[in-house]
Amino acid sequence: MNSSAIALTVGQLAKHAEVGVPTIRFYERRGLLPVPARRTSGYRQYPPDSVRRVRFIRHAQELGFSLREVQELLALSIDPGKSCADVRTRAAAKVADIEAKTASLNRMRKVLLKLMNNCPGDGPTDACPILLAMDDEHER
Amino acid sequence: MNSSAIALTVGQLAKHAEVGVPTIRFYERRGLLPVPARRTSGYRQYPPDSVRRVRFIRHAQELGFSLREVQELLALSIDPGKSCADVRTRAAAKVADIEAKTASLNRMRKVLLKLMNNCPGDGPTDACPILLAMDDEHER
DNA sequence: CTCCACCCTGCACCATAGTGCAGAGTCAAG
DNA sequence: CTTGACTCTGCACTATGGTGCAGGGTGGAG
Incomplete structure (x- = not known):
């Protein structure tokens, strides 16, 4: 409950999200995770909700989306010009793929x-x- | 109908088997095709039934076998100590994979x-x- | 102040099934 | 004998989703 808990290191993020540390850096390179703030030492500093983001990626993968497709879903969720219908379209296409x-x-x-x-x-x-x-x- | 038709070049084999030339060489490196005889120039010389062999590989792939598994099937078909039951076992395992x-x-x-x-x-x-x-x- | 765990970067590597390319040599028709 | 199509070798590259390692720097507990 201390105030230093407002940011996570890669290791902490990886642990909470149940992935490996290199995976986090890999997702960052792929543009799936926003480039995090850095300490003066260069250490990455993640806001706690990055855990949700990483889990989102994993859940989407479990539903059969490739990382490229996850990236597109994330782009949809950020773009205010896009609606639920766009997401549905992706989901429907994925269902067709699966079938x-x-x-x-x-x-x-x-x-x-x-x-x-x-x-x-x-x-x-x-x-x-x-x-x-x-x-x-x-x-x- | 000339006697020179008893051997095929890579290109001819590739054409008859409907695959690319590099694919043939790739299969050879992977041990899926026997190392062929060579002319003095180094050109590969394939017996005509190599076409069947390449098609076997393609058919097995279409049934969901990986190249490694195809190699195992080919090994079974050559080994006189192996029986139809061994082949059936592979097929059953593949069905389980698919399911x-x-x-x-x-x-x-x-x-x-x-x-x-x-x-x-x-x-x-x-x-x-x-x-x-x-x-x-x-x-x- | 030291020690160890953790972090940094960049690079190489795993499997899968090929594809592409450069530079050199060969075959056969004209 | 030239020309164009074909072949040779080896190496690099594609996509996918990471993993591993070397050679450093850093953070905090004791």
Whole structure:
């Protein structure tokens, strides 16, 4: 509860935000974190709400946004000319991305399961239908 | 139909397998393609069935296998001590991988859709529930 | 005043799957 | 024999999201 708690060092920020110290500096280089104030010694001084910012980045990543996209979301949240609709648009695009990825993964999964069904599970590898399917023109 | 057609240059192999020339050399460095014979000039000479090999790699990649995993599949197909069951095991592991990825993507998708539902679609970004959700501790 | 933990910068490196380029040599058609 | 397309090697670079290290400087407790 002392008044010196109004600023955090990188290490303290990293700890509170549960990331590594180099990650913080990496985010700064990438423009995801504002360039912080410095002490005369050069030590970075972070306001306590930087912790929220770093967590925001992590949460957005968990939702599938790349760091570049997180940067765009942060830009939206700062630009007063942008509205909730802009954010929604990004979210909708990300949902579409996710659905495309899922569809692709499902196609892979189906093909693999079909191949596994045709595979006796014994015998030499050179008669394995899984390998044979990959080996030849079978795509049509 | 001339007898010189028994060997391919990198360029010819690349063309038939529908990949780039550097990709062929990259696969060779990675041990995915056997080191080919060389002319006295140093030009690589590929047997025609190298085309099948490259296509195998591409097909396996399309099914979600990384190049490292493709290498393992190729090793299985060569090793006479390995059976179809070994290949099946790899395929099953890949299906499990795919299912884990899909589950993760579905979680992301659900959260995003829920957030979009709460979002009015207008108003300033600083009241946007999507951004607010990422901003704070909301995960529990 | 010393000591150790912490901080600074810049650079190199990890994996993944290639792409690009420079500078030199080669092949084959005309 | 020239010309243009192709090939050779090695190295650097792309994107992604960091990690690690060397060689210093700093902060505060004892």
